[in-house]
Amino acid sequence: MTERSRSPYRSTRRGRGGPVPQPRRPRDPARRAAYDVLNAVQSRDAYANLLLPVLLRERGITGRDAALATELTYGTLRRQGSYDAVLDACVDRSLRSVDAEVLPLLRMGAHQLLSMDVPQHAAVSTTVDLARRVVGHHRSRFVNAVLRKVSARGLEEWLSALAPDRRTDPVGHLAVTHSHPRWVVQALAEALGEEPAGGLAETERLLAAHNERPLVTLLAKPGRATVADLADEGAAPARYSPYAAVLPEGDPGALQTVRQGRAAVQDEASQLVALALSRVPVDGADGRWLDMCAGPGGKAALLAGLVGERGGHLLAAEVQPARAGLVARAVHRSVGDSARVVVADSTRPPWRDGVFDRVLVDAPCTGLGALRRRPEARWRRTPDDLTELVPLQRALLERALDAARPGGVVGYVTCSPHLAETRGVVTGVLAGRDDAELLDAARHLPEVPGVAVDRFVQFWPHRNGTDAMFLALIRKR
Incomplete structure (x- = not known):
């Protein structure tokens, strides 16, 4: 190869001193x-x-x-x-x-x-x-x-030849045909209440939904933008959240409201679980809110706007400094500058117990509820991750209940429907405490039908068009 052929430049015009190098556009x-x-x-x-x-x-x-x-x-x-x-x-x-x-x-x-x-x-x-x-x-x-x-066969023909038989191994069949690890298929089926012997029809619809490209959902930050503002830039009102709009195509970063920090990308279910926490009636003061795991800041931005409109303040905590920086940008210029961001480990909190009116725990989890948006998570996570995550989730919920004042309310949220991370964590923590009661979470989301599971809320991509967010609402006695 000659020096000329290795050059990253090509000459397309001449100047006084000869050819002017122009950057070569990468091939493909x-x-x-x-x-x-x-x-x-x-x-x-x-x-x-x-x-x-x-x-x-x-x-x-x-x-x-x-x-x-x-x-x-x-x-x-x-x-x-x-x-x-x-x-x-x-x-x-x-x-x-x-x-x-x-x-x-x-x-x-x-x-x-x-x-x-x-x-x-x-x-x-x-x-x-x-x-x-x-x-x-x-x-x-x-x-x-x-x-x-x-190239010798089409996909259907290949999968028909390679996938396990649907009748004898329905979990294995779905794992290959819908491209999920076997353990994930099994966990999702259990969360949906299906048994392999029954055919796993709804589980298959969920897996198919994970392989469809999701639309971009935007949050109009309360007090800074409205859904009408987003509609003026080509978005359409979403199905449920009064703060959500759907962008049918294009780069959300190109929208003026997003560039100005008045709107951000956030799944509709993520908005709704935070909104439900804000709707639970509390007696007495309602001006001190806490977001214990705030990074990267989507729910904190919504909560900061809501509490700011009520004249209160949000404390947003994040253990990783880089993610705390993202939270700070997300809540910047919230209504009344109502948010303060701190770098803190919420399992060993720097705040006093019993002082917050509302507490959100958006716990670290496997992320199995966001496989449409983060498809690599299905290949990255393993069942062993639960052995570390579940104790952490329980510790965070314990500290959240400690932080809430008597009469206050705690929202426990995961972006995972896995039973060990959701109902298992909540029921396990509440079994050891006599100062908390589980509320009917679906009562505070009347605009969303079909999300109630016992007294919990569980969203699903194939039912609601959202990520599979889980919510439990708990009152501190």
Whole structure:
């Protein structure tokens, strides 16, 4: 290769001193961006929803290229389990032995061949061309050979041949055909109250919903923006929350209300669980609210606006300094500057017990309720995570009940429907206390039908079009 061919510049015009170098546009920027995100997710546990927007912005990828990069990234992550089953049948050795840098290329190619409207020759040739540039000529030949085998059948035909029999192993069948780890399928079925012997029909609808691209939902921060303001910028009112609007397409960061910090991206169920906490009647004072696990700040922004309109104040605590910074930006210029953000471990709180009127515990969890938006979480989490998370969740709920004053109310929230993280935590904590009572949470969300489970609230993507948020409301006696 000559020095000229290695140069990242090309001459397109001349100046007084000769050719003026112009930056060379990367070849196939959409696929390269998608590969870089997928490789980072696999190699260093990056988050696609955080990394992809940064790469698109830094590389100036917009329009159709940005849409292609987004579909390649999220589509590949959502269907990764199904594609791995196909790829495993197409390599001469175990898929586990394939080089880590090559695997994202194979998955991307499989997604184009099996789930996108990309002509077969284009799906193979563009992936092989990218492979030459990122992993070298030798390994690109391997990519070419495997993808040509993949292209021999359609996705339905592959899954029909590879998935376990639905009658004898319904959990395994759904795991392969809908691309979820087996343990996740089992946990979701239990949360829905279904048994494998019954066929798992609703579980299958939920898994299918996880593989659909969700619309972007926005929060109009109380006192700073309205749904009408968002409608003026092309959004439509959401189904339930009076502060929510849905953006049918486009980049939410391009909206003026979002750039000004008056609105933000937030799932509708996340808004509703915070709203329900604010609606529970309390006797006496109602001006001291606490958000114990506030990062990255979506619910804190809503609560700060609501308490500010009542003349009160929110204390938002976050244990990680970087996430506390996100919270500070989210609540900036809330009504009456009603929020204060502190870096604190809420299991060892710096505040006194028995002083808050309302307390929110949005507990760290497996995130199984947001698999539409964070598809990589299904491959990153394992059942072992529960052994660390559940004790932490119980400790946080205990401290929340300690922080609430008599007559105050606590909202326990997880973005997971897993029974161990939801009902198991709440019933376990309440069994050891005589100073708290479980309220009927659904009574405080009358606009949302069908979310009541016993005295809890459970949202579902396939029923409500939201993340699978869980809510319990508890009164301090």
